[in-house]
Amino acid sequence: MSHTIMRSFAIFVILCSAGSLTQLRAQISVQGGNPLMSVTTGTAGAQPVSVTNAATSLRWRKQNVITKITVSTSCPGQRFTLTVLATNLTYGVAAPQVTLFNGMPATNFVLNIPTGNPVHKTCTLQYTASATFAQGNSAELGNDVHAITYTLVAQ
Amino acid sequence: MNGTARAQVYGTGGHTVTMQVSVITSVRVTVGSVNLNISSANVVAGQNQMSVTDQSTSLLWGTNSSLRKVSVSTSLAAPKFTLKLLALNPTVGNAAPQVTLSTSAQDLLLNIGRSSGSCTLLYTGIALVSQGTGNDVHVITFTVAAQ
Secondary structure: OHHHHHHHHHHHHHHHHHHHHHHHHHOEEEEOOOOEEEEOOEOOOOOEOOEEEEEEEEEEEOOOOOEEEEEEEEOOOOOOEEEEEEEOOOOOEEOOOEEEOOOOOOEEEEEEEOOOOOOEEEEEEEEEEEOOHHHOOHHHHOOEEEEEEEEEEEO | OOOOOOOOEEEEEEEEEEEEEOOOEEEEEOOOOOOOOOOHHHOOOOOOEEEEEEEEEEEEEEEOOOOEEEEEEEOOOOOOOEEEEEEEOOOOOEEOOOEEOOOOOEEEEEOOOOEEEEEEEEEEEEEEHHHOOOOOOOOEEEEEEEO
């Protein structure tokens, strides 16, 4: 009898934890997949031409307090330069363009997100990839793979 | 008790962004053709050889590959006169010794790998009095190549 109660309690705790995790993830998410950005041209006497990608977006739920979104990345062995800027933002204020570097602290991305409706708010993720000639190429050095995290926190 | 206050986290989301940089090589010469004109002003009494120089053009390059050099060649297989070239004041790398241009590629600059730079092109046209008159028209090609 007591075993049955304990087992039920354990299952309940696991379900609650899974539910909280799901809820945490549901509060903010990236839409549009995982972009591949390729720098392919350059100018003699200058530098390679940077490329921009605005094909993905960020979607998050309103909260009961004013919130902000931070961004960070993990990119071991990073060689090149990647920045991100929030555009097409209708609620909150975009922080200045953020340069993403491996091991960076969580850095402000969107500030002053109000508490009111709509329930879901969005912005476009505008990434810019750039490199110098001196930084080399992926054939010799490999690609930069950024695992980028956006976090919705109370401001 | 830790005095640092942590802000309430409501959720996290993320994705992967992959950045790829192709092998990029670019080389160009600043505008304009070069005219080397040997005239009576270049004649020195008692000497057979006459010469004239020009350094009005520059070479610019960019390469993100390691161990690279710049070589130079001309389209003119049988020139009547002699045309020589030297890279002056390269911002990156080392100038090779002055080359006499031929259809075979010859080193102009060494050790320019993974750089963006420039140098002045110093052309020297040489003619002998005994060679008479005429024109040589060179189409000159600069190539960034593996060293």
